[in-house]
Amino acid sequence: MVRLADQYERAFRCFDEDGDGKLSPSELRQHVRLMGGELLLKEAEVAVESLDSDGDGLLCLEDFIGFMEGGGEEEKMGDLREAFGMYVMDGCGFITPKSLKTMLSRLGQSKSVDECEAMIGHFDLDGDGLISFDEFKVMMM
Secondary structure: OOOOHHHHHHHHHHHOOOOOHHHHHHHHHHHHHOOOOOOOOOHHHHHHHHHHOOOOOOHHHHHHHHHHHOOOOOHHHHHHHHHHHHHHOOOOOEEEEHHHHHHHHOOOOOOOOOHHHHHHOOOOOOOOOOOOOOHHHHHHH
C-alpha cells in the first residue's frame, strides 16, 4: 500500500513541470486547467503566497504536503468529502470515468468517457483508473 506522503510527493512531481523542486503559480494554474477547472493567475499567486513557507513565491514539497495534511480543518475536510460525494455515484466509493462524465454533464460540460479517463489519469496516483478521496484532496489543492 502506498503511503499518503508518497502519493503527495508523486503528485508534487507531476505538478512540477520544470523539475526545479518548486511549484510556481503558473504550474499550479496549469494543473487546475488540466482537470477542467479555471484558476486566474492572480488567484494562483494568492494561493501560493498563502502557503509559501520561505517567502520565495514558490511552493516546496514540504509546503505542498503541509497543505495537504495540515490544519486538519474539520470544515475543509467536510466540504471536500461533500464535493467528492457528488462525483461518486455508483456506490463504489471512488470517482470513475462514468461518474465524472455524468457529473460534468450535470454541470453543462460534455465530455466523452475517454476524455474523463484522461482527466482522471492526471491525478490517479496509484494507477487504478479511479480517484480515491486522498487523490481527490490532491486534485483539489
